[in-house]
Amino acid sequence: MTTLTTTAAPVRRDRRPRWRDYGRPRELVVRYLLLLFVLAITVGPLIWQFLASLKGVNEDVFGRNASLLPHQPTLRAYREVFGQVPVDTYITNSLIVVVLSVTSQLLFSTTAGYMLSKPAWKGRRAVWVLLIASMMFPFESIMVSLFLSIHDLGLVDNLVGVWLPGFVGAINVMLMRGAFLAVPREIEDSAMLDGAGEWQRFRYLYLPSAWGAIMVVTINTFISAWDDFLWPLIVLRSDSHFTLTLGLARLQSSSFGYDQRVVMAGSVISVVPVLVLFAITQRWFYRGVASGAVKF
Structure with missing residues (x-):
């Protein structure tokens, strides 16, 4: 009686890529x-x-x-920055503008992008054309009319006046539209057969699938609102309402004794929050960009 012996095939290990590859x-x-x-x-x-x-x-x-x-x-320059200007007040004002901007951008860009991703409805093409056309005008060309509108609303020297012109961006709407278009139509049809309403499909189907794009909108909005200098310079008047970038610009004035090291320290302080946010959310940011950002 012979015994059959089987030999296991050698385990093939994945070869690490070499620099020649x-x-x-x-x-x-x-x-x-x-x-x-x-x-x-x-x-x-x-x-x-x-x-x-x-x-x-x-x-x-x-x-x-x-x-x-x-x-x-x-660290003398950093101590000088906190001693010469109220950095905590400026940071608080910037955070208020950032929170308002991120909240409104996410709310309106997701809902508008969701509607534009739907099959053809009356007026959809006209809205899409107007959305693209709004991106062709630089901010400087409409800056005067925006200021007159803010002045008529009584929002000069008010943080709401800083936030209001940027409460929603066309590029973010287009980004969310592209993310929602990537959701297969068959999945939505299955949800409709299960009795899911419009709001349920939007909340439980579309939003989770567009998480990467949502993070891209959040980071872009945070950076643009945090680093904005020109519009706060036009709208704000009193020192207690200054944002961080506008307040730290005062370090270059002669009234504080212009010191190049202090100005550099102020610039570093204004950049640190952006770097921290990007370091925390970079994984979702790259995933959102690679998932097919804007789809026309």
Whole structure:
């Protein structure tokens, strides 16, 4: 009697990609040089500002004798910023504008994008054309008319006047429309057969599928509202209503004794919240961008 013996097939391990798998050496060198160049012109100024803010009084920020790294790092400039201007008040005002902007953008862009993603209804094409046409006019061309409208509403020197012109953006509506168009029609038909109403389909079917696009809208709105300088400069008057970017710009005036290190420290302070938000939500941000952002 013979015994049949079977030998297990060797387990095939996944081979890790080597550097040769990414292209020819010459192509890799060119690719990484381009990436380093883009990194230098985008992140380089921020790193330089941070290093300059750490320099002492006797160290030069500009000029031939200036060095990139501080010889005696100190936080004096940051203490000067918090001592010269009410940073906590400016941050609170900026957060109020940001919360109002993000809330209105999410509310109106999701609902408008949902309606525009639906099959043809009367007036849908006209709304779509007007939406695209509104993106062709730069903000500076309508700035005067916006200010006159805000003035007639009595919202000058009011944070609501800062928020109101940007309560919804056409690009965000288009982004949400593209995300909703990616939902298969068959899934919605199945939900309708199960008795799901319009609001239930929107809440439990479309919104969860567009989570990546929602995060993109949130981050873009936060950055634009937080970094906005021109419109708050036009609308706001009193120091107690200044946003962070507008309030920190006062550090460049002669009344505070213009110090380049203090100005650099103020710039770094205004950028930190944006960096923290992006570091926390970057996974959803890239997923939303890669999922097919805008679909016409």
